[in-house]
Amino acid sequence: MNEPAWADGLDTIAFPALEGTIDAEACVIGLGGSGLTCVHELLDLGVEVVGIDAGIVGGGAAGRNGGFLLAGTAAFHHDAVKGLGRARARRIYELTIEEMDRIAAQAPLTARRTGSLRLAGSDAEALDCRAQLRAMRADDLPVEEYEGPEGKGLLFPTDSACNPLARCRSLAQRAASRGALLFEHSRATTITTGNVSSASGTVRCRSVIVAVDGGLEYLLPELAGRVRTARLQMLATGPVPEHNIPRPVYRRWGYDYWQQLPDKSVVLGGGRDRFLNDEWTTDNTPTAKVQQYMEAVLRDTVGVTQPVRHRWAASVSYSTGILPVMEQVRPGVWAIGGYSGTGNVIGSLYGRMVAQVATTGTSDLLSAFAPTR
Numbered sequence: 001m002n003e004p005a006w007a008d009g010l011d012t013i014a015f016p017a018l019e020g021t022i023d024a025e026a027c028v029i030g031l032g033g034s035g036l037t038c039v040h041e042l043l044d045l046g047v048e049v050v051g052i053d054a055g056i057v058g059g060g061a062a063g064r065n066g067g068f069l070l071a072g073t074a075a076f077h078h079d080a081v082k083g084l085g086r087a088r089a090r091r092i093y094e095l096t097i098e099e100m101d102r103i104a105a106q107a108p109l110t111a112r113r114t115g116s117l118r119l120a121g122s123d124a125e126a127l128d129c130r131a132q133l134r135a136m137r138a139d140d141l142p143v144e145e146y147e148g149p150e151g152k153g154l155l156f157p158t159d160s161a162c163n164p165l166a167r168c169r170s171l172a173q174r175a176a177s178r179g180a181l182l183f184e185h186s187r188a189t190t191i192t193t194g195n196v197s198s199a200s201g202t203v204r205c206r207s208v209i210v211a212v213d214g215g216l217e218y219l220l221p222e223l224a225g226r227v228r229t230a231r232l233q234m235l236a237t238g239p240v241p242e243h244n245i246p247r248p249v250y251r252r253w254g255y256d257y258w259q260q261l262p263d264k265s266v267v268l269g270g271g272r273d274r275f276l277n278d279e280w281t282t283d284n285t286p287t288a289k290v291q292q293y294m295e296a297v298l299r300d301t302v303g304v305t306q307p308v309r310h311r312w313a314a315s316v317s318y319s320t321g322i323l324p325v326m327e328q329v330r331p332g333v334w335a336i337g338g339y340s341g342t343g344n345v346i347g348s349l350y351g352r353m354v355a356q357v358a359t360t361g362t363s364d365l366l367s368a369f370a371p372t373r
Contacts, residue, residue, distance in 0.1 A: 001312070017183055024203060026048070026049045026208070027051070029052055032212075034211045034336060038355045040174070055185065063169075064165070065232065065269075069160035073346065078131045090139040096346060110166040114161045115155055116155075120152055122252075129154050142158045183201075194332060207359070209354055214315025217229065220335050229317050230272060230341075232315070233290045233291065240304050243302075254341075268294055270297065324338045324350055
C-alpha cells in the first residue's frame with residue numbers, strides 16, 4: 001500500500017518515455033509542482049522546452065505531500081526575521097500570499113482558500129506562537145489568535161489547501177497543450193552543459209534546470225552538505241462525515257499535520273522527528289513505526305476512528321538554511337530544491353525565478369530570494 005489518497009477519483013494521464021535525440025532551448029528535470037511551474041514560465045518567455053521525469057508527473061513529493069499551501073518560508077516568521085532580516089522576511093511572506101492566487105489560477109479547481117491553523121502542542125510551543133504573532137503583527141501580516149475545539153494557537157486566514165497531485169496533472173496537461181514536450185519514466189543519467197541523457201534518449205539544450213527535490217544531492221553531488229533527503233509519510237481514511245475540520249492543521253512545531261478533504265476523508269502526516277535517524281533516507285516505503293505513530297495521532301488527537309485506507313511515503317529535501325537552494329551548479333545547469341517539507345508555494349516561486357534567471361540573467365524575485373551563502 002503506497003498509493004496517495006490524492007489519486008482517488010482523478011483521471012490518469014500518461015506521457016511517453018524519452019527516445020532518440022531532441023533539440024530544445026531548455027530541459028527541465030522533474031515534473032512536480034516547481035518543475036512544471038518552471039516549464040510554464042519558460043513558455044511565457046518564449047522558450048522551447050522539454051521536461052522529463054524519472055517516474056510520472058507528480059509521482060514524487062510534489063504529488064504525495066500534505067496538500068498545504070502556506071505563506072512564508074519553512075521557518076516560522078519570527079525565525080525568518082532573525083535569519084533574513086525583517087524587510088526580506090516580510091517581502092517573502094507577501095510574495096507567497098500572492099503566489100497562492102497564481103497557483104489557484106494556473107490549476108483551477110485544485111486549491112481551496114481555507115486558511116490554516118498552527119496549534120500549540122506544549123507550553124513552549126504556546127510561547128513560540130506568541131512570538132510569531134508579535135512578529136507578524138509588527139509586519140502587518142494576516143494572523144489571528146485562535147482558540148477552538150482543536151486547541152489554541154494561530155489562524156492564518158490567507159493560507160490554502162490543495163490536491164497536489166491534481167495540481168501537477170493539470171499543470172502538465174496545460175503545458176503540453178502549449179507546446180512543451182513532456183516525458184515520463186525517463187531518469188536523467190547524465191547532466192552536462194548542453195546535454196541531458198536518459199537510458200533511451202538525449203535532450204540537447206542551452207539551459208538545464210534540475211527541479212528535483214527529493215534526492216537532489218544524489219543527482220547533483222555539488223549540493224551534498226547543503227540539502228539532505230528525508231522520507232515523508234502519510235495516511236488517509238475514507239469519508240468521516242461526523243467530523244468537520246474546515247482548514248489544514250499543523251501541530252507540534254509542524255511535525256504533525258492533517259486536513260479534511262472535500263469528500264470528508266482525512267489525510268494526516270508527521271512523526272518524522274520521532275524516528276529521525278530512520279527517516280533520513282531515499283527509501284519511499286512506509287514504515288510500521290511511523291505509520292503506527294501517525295495512526296495514534298489520528299485516533300487520540302484528531303479523534304477519527306474510521307479505518308485507514310491509504311498509507312504512502314515520498315522523498316523531500318531539507319536545506320541547511322532558511323531558504324531553499326537556487327544556483328547554477330555547472331555552466332548552463334541550474335538547480336532548485338531543498339524546500340524543507342513546505343515546497344508547494346515557495347517551490348512555485350522558485351520555479352518561476354529560476355526560469356527567468358536562466359533565460360534572461362535576472363529576476364525581480366532575486367532581491368527576496370538571492371542565496372545567503
